[in-house]
Amino acid sequence: MKFVDEFRNVGAARALLDRIRATVTKSWTIMEVCGGQTHTILRYGIDELLPPAVTLVHGPGCPVCVTPIEMIDLAIGLAQRPGVILCSFGDMLRVPGSRSDLFDARAAGADVRVVYSPLDAVDLARRETAREVVFFAVGFETTAPTTAMAIAHASDLGLSNFSVIAAHVRVPPAIEAILAAPDNRVQGFLAAGHVCTVMGIGEYRPIVEKFGVPIVVTGFEPIDLLDGIAMCVAQLEAGRAELENQYARSVRPEGNRAAQALMAAIFTPVDRRWRGLEALPKSALAISDRYAAYDAIRKFNLTSARVAEPLECRAGEVLRGLLKPPQCPAFGRNCTPDHPLGAPMVSSEGACAAYFRAGRVAEATEAE
C-alpha cells in the first residue's frame, strides 16, 4: 500500500540503525508514548536491533489500559439494563472490570455490540428508535473527534435515544506526570503522531521547555520509529531539548482545526484518575453542559465508587514505564491474552499483549 510499504523498507531501516549506532556515545532512555508504536517496535524487534545503550520504555498510550475499572463496571451495569444497546470498540469488550467484562455481560444476555466508527452507533440509534443506544467512548485525542462528530450528528438528527459514556483522555498531562515523578528515568519522548495530527504540536513545547527533554512527534511504521529514535538520540547527544516533527506527512504544526473546533464545543477538560497514574489534572474530556442530553452518566444517573486494582496485576508500573511486561511475575503464566489480569494484556495497543504476541514469553522464564 502506498505510504505504508515505503516506510517498511529494510535498506532504509539498516541506514537508520547505522546512523543511530554512529551517533550514540552514552546510555539513553526514550519513551514511546503510544501503544500503536509499542506494537510496531515489538513486532519488528526494533528494541533488539538498537544499540544496547538505547533503551526504549513503553508509555501509557493505550486508552483501554488507562480506563479506570469503575468506568468499565459502569458500562457493564448499563449494558445489563433492559432496552439498552451498549456499543464500543472491540478492545473494550474484553477488558476486565472488577467482576466481569462486557463479553460476559453479552453472554448473559446483554445487547453489547462492536462498532468500527462511533457513527455506526448513531446509525443504530436511528434504526432502533425504541431502544437506548449507548456508545462507550474510549481513546485519546485521535479518537475524541470521532465521538464529538457522533454527538453533533445525533443532535442534528434530533435523536433522543443516543448517549455516550465519555472516557476520552489527553496525552500531555500524562507526559507531564511521568516527567515530574521522582523515579522518572525517561530522557526523551517519541510523541504520538496521530494524537498530534489532530491537536498539532504546540501543546508539547511548554513540556520541552519546563523539563528540558527532547520530544519528537513520530509516526507508526518501522522507518518512522527508527527515524524518530535517530532524531531523539541526536538531540540527546548534542545536549539539545527541542520539539521536532518526524511525521510531517500527517502532522501539521497547527493540527486539524476542524476537529479541534468540534472537540472544544462538545467536550470540556476535567480531572480524571488513570489506571496506574492516579488523578491527572485536566486529563480527560467530559461532555459539556450544552450536550448534557448525550452524556450517559447524567442521563442515567450513573455513579461509581473507586475500585481497587487486582494485586497480582502490575499494570500500573508497566504503564509508567517502570516495569517491562516480561518482568511481571504473572506475565505469560496466569496472565495471557486469553485470560488477562489487566487491560495491557487485552488491548491491541497494550504493552503486555505486544510482548506476548511477539513471542517474548521465553525471555521472562529464561531470566529466572
Add this chain to the structure above:
Amino acid sequence: MCLAVPGRIARIVDQQGLRMGDVDFGGVIRRVCLAYVPEAVEGDYAVVHAGFAISIVDEQAAARTIELVRQMDGKEEESDE
C-alpha cells in the same frame, strides 16, 4: 486505538448531511467520514482512524522523509537539478 491507515479517496458523497467518502485501502473500500478534511478531493490519500479521515497525506513531506533516509544509505540518485 490510535491506529490510522492511509487510503485513497475514490469518491466523495453526501450522506444525511455529512461529507463522506469511499476510501480504497489497497483494494478494500470503506465508507469514511470526511467532515474533518474539508480540503480533500478525490484522489487524495487520507489518514483514516475509526472511520474518520483525520488528515490528508502531504505527499511532498512523505517523499522528503524517504529521500533523507536514502541519502543516509549513500544511495542517492544523481539529480537533474
